[in-house]
Amino acid sequence: MEKIAHISNELKDWILNTLKTGVNPEAIASAMIKKGFDPVFAYKTLLNLVNNKPVETVVREQRPFRYEVPEIAKTGSVISTSDREIKVLMRIEKPFILYLDNVLSHEECDILIEMSRKRLKPSKVVDSVTGEIKAAAGRTSSGTYYQLSEAPLIGTIEGRIMQLTNFPIENGEGLQVLHYKVGEEYKPHFDYFPENKIQASTGGQRIATVLMYLNDVPEGGETIFPKVGVSVTPKKGSAVFFHYGNSQGQVDRLSLHSSIPVVDGEKWVATKWLRESEILERF
Ligand SMILES: O=C(O)CCC(=O)C(=O)O
Ligand SMILES: [Fe+2]
Known part of the structure; x- marks a missing residue:
């Protein structure tokens, strides 16, 4: 070769x-x-x-990314789920980002933090050259993963995300909770996989992310989309939804994002990655 x-x-x-x-x-x-x-x-x-x-x-x-409007953007400025009214505070078209308020209650945020605190482990990344899963130089946070509906609150959040985004629960990866201390960050990255890592049995490509903020951060810790100059300030209970994969298998490079270092306080987030199809094999 x-x-x-x-x-x-x-x-x-x-x-x-x-x-x-x-x-x-x-x-x-x-x-x-x-x-x-x-x-x-x-x-x-x-x-x-x-x-x-x-x-x-x-x-x-690379052909330019063809934007397709995700289901979540087809309702109005308030999205009602069975137990909440979620407000769209801001919408960016390219890359597609929604800033959503009132996704989680403050009590849900507090419970999720307390549940996760005792199971945190240093975060890992997939090496973009070798494909190996390894301790992450650019990712200094610690985190934990939950199985689908592992606890009642996890099931509630998953059901809400399904109603909010219209993605089936089966397309969602297990919820990830991340914790950043002062100075900790997550360097610029894409959430989607390199082409050679996409597997139909595990739901194919990641095409959207729901990133929920579990606390207010006194200083730093913003989620940045550096290619488009967007900076999202963490607000307890709010979330960003971003969508970066289309039905033609293209991915949107504008979705590059990072979490800049926390300057004061700490930062807690919960991430739900959504796949293009059902995840049949789970670990
Ligand atoms: O913590 C953040 O703001 C970003 C987290 C993130 O990019 C991820 O979990 O994929
Ligand atoms: Fe990410």
Whole structure:
């Protein structure tokens, strides 16, 4: 098989970010070689990046993302579920983002935090070069996952998200709760998977995220969409819904986002990732 001898802008950015976290350049080069990069090209690229020299990049041919209006955006400015009235406070079209108020009650937020506190573990990420699940240099938070309807409150939240978004419960991954202390962050990333990691048995691609804020953060901890200059301030009980996958299998690169470091206090969020189809195999 022919070896890869070009690098995309995204991979270049990822390497730069990874280098900043102190990872050995040689480890990155050998991961690239394992993934099919030409060894001379891999080492030369790393050498240029380490020495701050320009690296030629190619932009992969990609048709522009075709936006499809998600079901959640077809109702009015108040979305009623069986037990709540959720208000749309802001709508951004590209990428598609809704800022929603009153998704969770303050009591639900407090219970979810207390349930999660004792089961937190350091957060992991999928390595975008090797595909390995590993401790995350760019993700300093800790977190925990819940099985579908693992506890009554988890089931209630899942039912509400289903009514709100019109996604079947079976398309949802287990709820994730994340905790960030002062200085902790989640570096820019996409929630969708690289193409080679999409599996029909696990619901295919992730196409939308419901990110719920469980507390007010005195300073820092905003969710940033850097490609479009949007910054969301965490507000207890509110949520952002963002949608980045369409029926043609395209994904929206404008959905890049991060959680900037907490400056004062702490930050708690709950994330529900939604897949394009039913998740048949769960772990
Ligand atoms: O904590 C945040 O604001 C972002 C979390 C996030 O991006 C995620 O869980 O995928
Ligand atoms: Fe995310």
